Amino acid sequence: MIKAHGYATHHSFSRLKLLDFEREEAGPRELEIDVLFCGVCHSDVHQAKNEWSNTVYPCMPGHEVVGKVRKVGPGVTRFKVGDVVGVGCMIDSCRVCAPCKAGDENYCEGPNSWLATYNGPMVSAEMAPTKKNMYGRDNTYGGYSDVLVVKEDFALRIPDALKPEVAAPILCAGVTTYSPMKHWKVAPGQKVGIIGFGGLGNLAAKIAKAMGAQVTVFTTTEEKLDEAKRLGVDGVKEDDKKALAALKLSFDFMLSTIPEKHNVNPFIALLKRDCTLTVVGALEPLSPVNNQEVAFHRKSVAGSLIGSLADTQEVLDFCAKHGIGPDIEIISIQEVNDAYKKIEDGDVRFRYVIDMASLKTESAT
Known part of the structure; x- marks a missing residue:
């Protein structure tokens, strides 16, 4: 067993703090990874606070993980010691259902769905994880830790052109926005609307622009309108009824990245005939x-859930090719609770990334 350290919470109302635990050593076709950076996702906040009613405690978040391979198990062929790799939202799936066989592991229809990087099998509150699930465990610990063990086919290669700290949020925020734009075939010259301009929306706008689309972001603040202008995309206040009326029936595709319950009807009116608005930010009704x-x-109004392993590698390579990535702020693990508060308050531009080297000083004391 590997002695490991990380930050976890034991209750929906408690802060994250240091937790010592153990991970199994790398087995056949598995990698042992020293975690370098881990992004902080709004989903981490939702999960830590049990806002989806399916959290398994202790909860150690982190599914935007970039690290360096320090050991490979027997039979590993895709990676070697020293490679920089990424781990996103999934670390396994049933592999035998129709979606898995089609390369859509993120829509796994196995009895326990896919195995999440943290919080165990990703199932609904009605199917809360139990020790009797197909994966043989009721919880998993994520990337707010010093080491991670993962099957090699659920690890992603980080392109040399991407800094590891910049690559981290692409493993969730990047693929969550790239996958639906790919699925609904966003093409050069199309008009794309991005609803919400936080961590997902900022990266979505950059990706859509790199795809050749004409991008308009919808936001609530003047400050973010200025940011849209800096990115070279159009910006509209969500409550500007006159501006919205002028855009009626004009968009080929719209993507809502707002991470909580909201009204999509004002934006449906902006879609052209036969076009789609896809919601990725909110999982509640x-x-x-x-x-x-x-x-x-x-x-059509549709939903989309993260992205497949293939999509994730594609968006990493796409961002490297086009020289784009999230705007990030590096924090220490000791600042994570304050970061959660700022995320809830919308006071972050645009993604926090934890430098996991900061964990070493604490775990050594």
């Missing part, structure tokens, strides 16, 4: 959809 607006123009 939304306000009711006005089906009259949907039906009269044969529009």
Whole structure:
């Protein structure tokens, strides 16, 4: 067994703090990874606070993990010691259901869905993880730790052109926005709307622009309108009814990145006939959809969940090729609780990334 250290919370109302625990050593086709950086996702906040009613405690978040391979198990062929790799939201899936066989592991239909990097099998509150699940465990510990062990086929190669700290949020925020744009075939010259301009929205705008789309972001603050201008995309205040009216029936695709319950109806009106608005930021029930607006123009409102392993490698390579990435702020692990508060308050531009070297000083005392 490997002695490991990380930051975890034991209750929905408690702060994250140091936890000593053990991981199994790398087995066949597995990698042992020294964690270098880990992004802080809004999902981490939701999960730590049990806002989806399925959290398993202790909860050690972190699914935007970049590290260096320090040991390989028997049979590993894709990586070697010293390689810089990434681990996203998944560390396993059933591998035998139709989605898994099609390369859509993120839609695994196995009895326990896919195995999440933290918080165990990713199932609903009604199917809360138990020790009787197919993975033989009821919890997993994520990347807010010094070491991670993962199967080699669930690890991603970090391109040399991407700094590891910049690559970290791409493993969730990047693929969560790239995957639906790929699926709904965003193409050069199309008009794409990004609803919400936080960590996901900022990266989504950069990706859509690099795809050749004409990008408009919808936000709530003047400050973020200035940021949109800096990125070379259009910006509109969400409550500017006159501006919204002028954009009616003009978008080929829209992506909502707002991480909580919200009303999509004002934006459905902006879609062209036969076009789609996809929600990626919120997993809870939304306000009711006005089906009259949907039906009269044969529009669609859809959802999308993270992305497949192939999508994740694609978006890493895409960002490296186009020289894009998230705007990040490096923090220490000791600052993570304050970071959570700022994320909830919308006071971050645009992604926090933990330098996990900061954990060494604490675990050594």
